[in-house]
Amino acid sequence: MQAGKPILYSYFRSSCSWRVRIALALKSIDYETIPVNLIKDQGQQFSEEFQALNPMKQVPTLKIDGITISQSLAIIEFLEETRPTPRLLPKDPKKRAQVRMISDTIASGIQPLQNLSVLKQVGQENQLAWAQKVIHTGFDALEQILRSTAGKYCVGDEVSMADLCLVPQVANAERFKVDLTPYPTISRINKTLLALEAFQVSHPCRQPDTPPELRA
Amino acid sequence: MQAGKPILYSYFRSSCSWRVRIALALKSIDYETIPVNLIKDQGQQFSEEFQALNPMKQVPTLKIDGITISQSLAIIEFLEETRPTPRLLPKDPKKRAQVRMISDTIASGIQPLQNLSVLKQVGQENQLAWAQKVIHTGFDALEQILRSTAGKYCVGDEVSMADLCLVPQVANAERFKVDLTPYPTISRINKTLLALEAFQVSHPCRQPDTPPELRA
Numbered sequence: 001m002q003a004g005k006p007i008l009y010s011y012f013r014s015s016c017s018w019r020v021r022i023a024l025a026l027k028s029i030d031y032e033t034i035p036v037n038l039i040k041d042q043g044q045q046f047s048e049e050f051q052a053l054n055p056m057k058q059v060p061t062l063k064i065d066g067i068t069i070s071q072s073l074a075i076i077e078f079l080e081e082t083r084p085t086p087r088l089l090p091k092d093p094k095k096r097a098q099v100r101m102i103s104d105t106i107a108s109g110i111q112p113l114q115n116l117s118v119l120k121q122v123g124q125e126n127q128l129a130w131a132q133k134v135i136h137t138g139f140d141a142l143e144q145i146l147r148s149t150a151g152k153y154c155v156g157d158e159v160s161m162a163d164l165c166l167v168p169q170v171a172n173a174e175r176f177k178v179d180l181t182p183y184p185t186i187s188r189i190n191k192t193l194l195a196l197e198a199f200q201v202s203h204p205c206r207q208p209d210t211p212p213e214l215r216a
Numbered sequence: 217m218q219a220g221k222p223i224l225y226s227y228f229r230s231s232c233s234w235r236v237r238i239a240l241a242l243k244s245i246d247y248e249t250i251p252v253n254l255i256k257d258q259g260q261q262f263s264e265e266f267q268a269l270n271p272m273k274q275v276p277t278l279k280i281d282g283i284t285i286s287q288s289l290a291i292i293e294f295l296e297e298t299r300p301t302p303r304l305l306p307k308d309p310k311k312r313a314q315v316r317m318i319s320d321t322i323a324s325g326i327q328p329l330q331n332l333s334v335l336k337q338v339g340q341e342n343q344l345a346w347a348q349k350v351i352h353t354g355f356d357a358l359e360q361i362l363r364s365t366a367g368k369y370c371v372g373d374e375v376s377m378a379d380l381c382l383v384p385q386v387a388n389a390e391r392f393k394v395d396l397t398p399y400p401t402i403s404r405i406n407k408t409l410l411a412l413e414a415f416q417v418s419h420p421c422r423q424p425d426t427p428p429e430l431r432a
Contacts, residue, residue: 055357141271
């Protein structure tokens with residue numbers, strides 16, 4: 001069942017795909033990328049072939065160890081359980097709870113409300129205001145939470161799953177022109193994390209499917 | 217720090233609160249409920265007192281073992297790590313991944329798009345159609361996933377975190393008058409689970425804050 005390299009179905013700009021790419025990079029897991037362009041061909045995620053892999057028609061999806069997993073946090077938890085080094089969840093259950101609370105705040109409380117499919121439904125002229133409002137509400141909460149959990153990173157001084165969620169969400173905030181001035185803790189941690197190699201190699205501007213004009 | 221009974225901040229009709237109530241019931245954890253009425257007083261979750269506990273202004277929030285945890289799945293994972301019996305995650309990492317994938321599909325992919333705050337923004341006359349569409353999209357995927365993972369319950373024959381997410385989401389679907397005919401697997405598992413005591417005592421119609429006219 002160990003069928004060679006893991007395969008990541010990914011879109012360069014998908015913040016959920018980026019979370020998983022960071023995990024793979026931190027854990028030095030060699031993998032192959034199959035790009036799924038969420039915009040081209042009216043959305044390649046809607047193809048019959050891809051729907052069979054991921055019925056939610058979303059990226060990321062990871063084929064690994066003979067199984068196919070969707071949902072970024074489920075993927076990261078699987079990687080953590082099967083490839084525990086370096087760890088992305090602290091040892092202490094209370095700190096693990098903080099990491100998962102922050103991760104879920106982003107993965108359930110912010111990102112789903114500003115993703116492509118919702119914005120399509122909201123309509124072109126309302127998209128920016130909608131996304132900004134959702135991210136502001138979430139970041140107001142996140143800033144308050146991080147003030148009590150953060151050290152160098154989201155929870156203490158070790159990179160955790162929470163950090164893998166934070167950086168891609170800040171990138172979304174920037175895309176939607178959210179003013180980050182009210183969020184000094186979020187901004188500081190984001191900047192510190194972006195200096196790490198795993199966050200750089202996994203960056204949307206450096207993926208196999210990044211369009212030439214967005215490469216850096 | 218073991219400060220007596222855990223305290224659950226809950227709203228009878230909140231599907232995310234229900235997930236946690238089922239976990240507490242299954243694990244026979246005695247707790248106290250503090251109701252947070254999401255509608256009364258223009259939403260008690262917006263009070264300064266509650267915001268200090270949960271900056272996202274959402275239920276559930278659990279005070280336990282000297283810490284305060286928000287986000288239902290983070291709470292359930294903490295309970296699983298500190299009170300492992302009976303287990304809500306299988307032993308096998310691949311089956312654990314399936315449980316988390318299904319849980320996240322509901323907790324990130326369906327519920328957030330039909331919760332109270334989003335429906336308020338969508339506007340009164342569009343709410344029902346919006347919620348139905350979101351749930352149909354999610355259930356189309358879920359039905360397909362469950363066809364390959366389910367036994368008696370969502371993943372095999374043991375009750376898991378995925379089941380704790382499924383039943384409250386089906387209740388939401390019923391509230392929004394979603395036709396469940398296309399989802400025989402979802403419907404069968406839901407019915408089987410609703411017969412279990414832990415799902416009954418935690419039911420929205422049997423909470424301390426359930427209005428008399430909705431009690432059963």
